[in-house]
Amino acid sequence: MDILKFTQEHDAFRKRLKTFLAKEVTPNVDQWEKDHIVPRKIWQEFGKAGFLCTSISGEYGGIGGNFLYSVIVSEEISYTVHSGLAVGLHSDVVVPYIDSFGSQDQKAKYLPGCVSGDIITAIAMTEPDAGSDLSAMTTTAVEDGESIIINGSKTFISNGINCDLVVLAAADPAVGNRHEAISLYLLEADTPGFKRGKQLDKMGWNSQDTAELFFSDCCIPKTNRLGDPGAGFIQLMIKLQQERLVCAMGAVFAAERIMEFVIDYCKKTMISGKPLTRSQAVQFAIVEMTTQVKLGKTFMEKLCVDHMEGKNIVIDTSMAKYWTTDMVNEIAERSMDLCGESALLESNPIARAKRDVRVMSIFAGTNEIMKGISAKFMGL
């Protein structure tokens, strides 16, 4: 039984996407990994081809598709074995803030560009001293007549170099309750006082332009606040469910790709004249790993259905995020063990895969935070 019911439209979309990625993305990945960034052009091509922001309605240039389109994009992107073209982040994490909480004017102004790829987005929550604890953020947003003045800095921001529009979380210092002080703002990258800091050198995600962002007396119109003042924390809580599900999808699909590679490797690699898969230990390892991936996938797909039905699955998505991202890390590491010394060469895709997946148990709320949230909502 298929948990996710893909239609013919979905299948046709997938087919077009597969062709696009094979032609426009996969051949360039090694270069992008060296460049530590992807060209803006590929975002535009991806958008023009209709693959960005599939949930956005036709009114703004989207196809108004259901969440299964996001699943398809996540799955197909996993075949490209890179993280630079962070379309899942853009389409399924950042842009939904504008779509759900934006005013008519904000939507009309920004959504068409988000869909076409002319506007690349980033979300700026994390600060050097406010990671797991978002309420500790020190970036301030002070109302000044019809304007809002932003001061502070953010770090570990994906798409930090390429972004044209930042969904920014900042606190009003006049409000005592930290949770009620935070609002989300739309900040255009050409706003005076906005500066991109250095690009961060990371263990993996080499093709992703992760950066620090700085705001120094950045003046934006008051109309660029998303929703009511002080609604930021609640908006984040609402949207984090989908973000965590997107993480679980990424983890499961990455794990599937790793298993495909490592099974093939073990079948083809000969030791003492026999394929590695003749080793009982190798067989058991592959069976155990495949079981884990299947369990993770079943859980993730079930949550996709719940999510599409509009259920509140904050506990389950938190659990899925931590479990699947731990799982993919274990799968990647055990795959390195199976590959032996060849896994120590970057020419072996497992080396990059391991470096890339390591961040998954950290970003979008560390796995420790996921367990804390689950415990809280379970009433423990």
Place this chain on the structure above:
Amino acid sequence: MFEFNKSHKEIQKAARDFAKGEFDKTYTLELEEKRKFPDKIWGKAADLGFIGIQFDEKYSGGSLGIFEAALIAEEFCRIDSTMGMALTLCASGSEAVYRFAENDLKEKFLSKICEGEMRCAIAFSESDHGLDLSSINTSAVIKGDKLVINGEKAHVTDIGAKGFYLVLCKTDPTNDSPEKYLSMVLVEADNKNIFLEDSGEKFSLNMMKSAGLTFKDVKMPISNIVGKEGKGFHQLENFLNEMRIITAAQALGTAQGALDRAVEYIKQREQFNRKIAKFQIIQHKIADMATKVELARLITYKAAYLFDEGRIETALISMAKMTAARAAVEVADEAIQLFGGYGYMKESEVERFFRDAKMAELKFGNRAAQQDIIGRAVIGKIKRKRK
């Protein structure tokens, strides 16, 4: 049992002081980026006697044991896993020359290793996957007073230095038992008939380049056979034992270094209005990490101590290598997690400790290879079913 004597304490302190004084994470990152070996630091380490400490004084060694060599590897890797690995791997292969070769060969090469004039590298494996004796095809054929070497070796680590390769060759192609046809041959690196194919970027230890080597009619004197011809198979086990002890010690230091950094970080990082070290879950993670480091230390020291006593227990050594490397991987991985987003940045060091730990786990036989050795040794002979 493991009370350090005065000499141990002095060596440990000297190694720690040296590493603290010389190693610098910014410089390490630069060398990793440029794929350049730390020539100057290596020279200083050799001057101070950290290279070849287990070799006899007449070869400029320290006349000490593998225990002392392990202490150096541990301390170096604790301060910087990558620099530590590079400095304690750059003489890999010379151990076999010291243990098995005739005096002439030792005199010619070992002093230069200890004095930092030469480095050496192991050229055993011919498959990408790792050492598979059945795949060894490189031949060293005796012609007059020369050996003529032909064949290809996979991903030899530490290329481009003045020095030699320790090459596992078939010296008797007519024999079909590896126990008889394998020999170790010392091949000087500056030979125009050796061709290198760069293996490119690696998961870790980029400051030591790796390359595939092709030998095309490389001529060496017969006296370059390390020890007796046809003894390569037996030498291999002893040699790997020694390398595995050093690897265990490197891993131990890497684990300790990752733990040190994690403890320091959680005591200064504040979230939710308190130091994260105050959280129970963080304390328990640290407890598990510290326990793993301590277990790794116990078994590594025991294996090294017994080796120096002449009680070379292959299974114990494999257990030490497997345990210490696993500890290093798990402790460094947890350190990344404790550092959060910062742990994923190269600047934090712990992600590099993790990558170095994983290398320690995969080289000189992965976990499964050690399990094969340990399982066979523990189970012993299995009686055949009576017919």
